[in-house]
Amino acid sequence: MSYHSLLQKQISQFLSPAEEANPAIAKLLTAINNSYSSFERDRKITEHAFDVSEQEYQRATKDLQEQNDIRKQSISKLKEAIRALDPSAPQQFAEDNDDLIDIISFLEKQILKTKQLEQDLINAKEVAEKAAMAKSEFLSVMSHEIRTPLNAIIGTIMLLQYQELAADQRELLNVMEISSENLLSLINDVLDFSKLEEGKILFAERNINILHFLKNIKMANQVKAEEKRNRIKITYDDDIPEFLVCDDVRLGQILNNLISNAVKFTKDGTITIRVELKANNTQDVDLLFSIEDTGIGIPKEKQHLIFERFTQANNNITREFGGSGLGLTIIRRLLQLQGSEIYIDSDLGVGSKFYFTLKFKKSTSEIREESKQNGTENKPDLSGKTILLVEDVEFNVMVAQRMLRNWNAEVDLAENGAIAVEKVKQNHYDLILMDIQMPVMDGYTATSNIRKINKQIPIIALTASVITTDIEAKAVQIGMNGCLSKPFNPNTLYAIIANNIKEQ
Missing domain, CATH: 3.40.50.2300 (Response regulator)
Incomplete structure (x- = not known):
């Protein structure tokens, strides 16, 4: 019979062949051999189970390490998000604090604070809207109250101009007319600025003859120009189509303001209204408008200020020349609403040039509204x-x-x-x-x-x-x-x- 290797070695050492052949001893040896075999089998099973457990342990340890790394990264990202939410807020957790409960509690406080700020903003927005509405209503009421007597004043002046008047009476009438026009201009500037702030500006579309339109504007400013011994001239590109589509009221507002400014700040000089064709497309054209004068000019360091509301380049200008400081602000906003911008080139004591580019649709209608420009x-x-x-x-x-x-x-x-x-x-x-x-x-x-x-x-x-x-x-x-x-x-x-x- 074949025995386990260890048992066989002991039998060879301690038993003779006769003793090994004894049935009782052979039975004992068989039982011992079975025990050896069982032990060997149990040992292999145990070793195998240990190997398997070790692998599972290593795998579980690796998973735990990865999860721990993800947790640390998540906590780090959460801290960064909390700081970004309110960088100025005092942080109630240390850099090495990985207690997620503390961090979440702090985040909860920040969220509640943010919600309160959001509600405060909503309340502030409602207050601002009510204030804007109140301002609009106030301007509307004040406009009505101011314009009503002003209408009577200007209308009376216009009616008196039809009468036969002595020279000194006509001179006084002219003073009244200029004063009433200045007052009306100031009122219109304030109200236009309010409308622009509220976005209540719509642009109409009418067919106009640009050259004829410019001649009317020149005529409207001619009297004041002659008072200061100024000359107004028009330089016009002949390639510009005869009729174009635009809002003539707003274009007139822009050009009249620029020309009246040029007249105001120029003496014994020239104001040039220049219009050039920059692009001639299938359905529209781009025109470059420039108003040039030989007046007092604007210092380089002051040029960025003149487009700010209620601002003049020099405090003495308001006292010497008058004005609300709103005209150029309104011009700039009107141009921006049409996708354009106004620019300035000026040298102190030499003169100024204001220029901008506007796009006009080509007229496709046979109905010309030129008569509306003249009245x-x-x-x-x-x-x-x-x-x-x-x-x-x-x-x-x-x-x-x-x-x-x-x-x-x-x-x-x-x-x-x-x-x-x-x-x-x-x-x-x-x-x-x-x-x-x-x-x-x-x-x-x-x-x-x-x-x-x-x-x-x-x-x-x-x-x-x-x-x-x-x-x-x-x-x-x-x-x-x-x-x-x-x-x-x-x-x-x-x-x-x-x-x-x-x-x-």
Whole structure:
């Protein structure tokens, strides 16, 4: 029989062949051999189990190490995120503090703080919106209160110009006219700036002859230029298309402001209005406008200040030349809203050049609105036309009534909207001039009621408030045909009356 190697070695050492052959000893040896075999088998199983356990341990240890590294990285990232959330906040945990509970507790406090700040911002935004609305309402009310008497002043001045006056009387009238125009310009600057801040600017599209438009602007500034012995000249690129599409009111506002500034700061010099064609595309063109003068100039270190609101290059300028310090700010904003920018080249004592580039659509319409630039090309004449003037302020009634009668129109009066509605029921009118703010019944309500009776008669809104997109939109929605802000230029008033009567 074959025995385990260790048992076989002991048998060979201690037993003789006869003793090994003894049945009792052979039985014992078989039992001992089985024990040896069992032990050997158990040892191998144990060693195998140990090897397997060691591998599992190494793998578990590696997994724990990786998880620990991820935890450390997560805590580090969490700390960085907390610092980024509020860098100025005192950190309530140490750099080597890996207690996740402490860090999460601190983060929870920061989140609550952030939510409180967010709520504070929302509250501040609501307060700011209410303040902006209050400011807008205040400006609207003040505009109405200031423009109402100013309308009477300017209108009276215009009516007096039709009279035969002595030389000294006409001189005093000119002083009054210039003063009232300066006051109106200041009011318009403040209100325009407010509208720009609130984003309530929309650009119209009208067909205009740019060269003719520039000649009108030159003519408007010619008198003041001659007072300072200045010459205004136009240099115009002949390749520019005859008619282009733009908002002539806003373009005129930009150019008039720049030209009036050039006239103001120049004496015995030249103001040049230069327009060049920079690009001629299929549907539009790019025009470079520059206003050049030979005036006092602006120091290099002051040039960046002149586009700031309520700022002049020198404190003495306001006292010597006047101005609100808003004109260039408004110009810059108007250009920015059209995707452009204004630039300046200037040397002290040599002169200044303001220039900008604007894109214009090419005109595709055969209807030219050139007459709107002039007010009208014909002598004002409304013979045979009957106009209903709805106005509650006596001075405004007097001014508008005399203007209309100077143009040979028949004028009927209504003190408020309710009276106007009744008069429309009983009479025929070619056009209605409707004040918006009136006692008893306002202009909006009156227009709405008139439209139930007569849908064709033109109704033009007259308002001493600043005309915003909200007012224009509401006027159109109610059924009005246009808006005119007081005080108005007689040519502008005649143009809007003539155009609406013609359309009818």
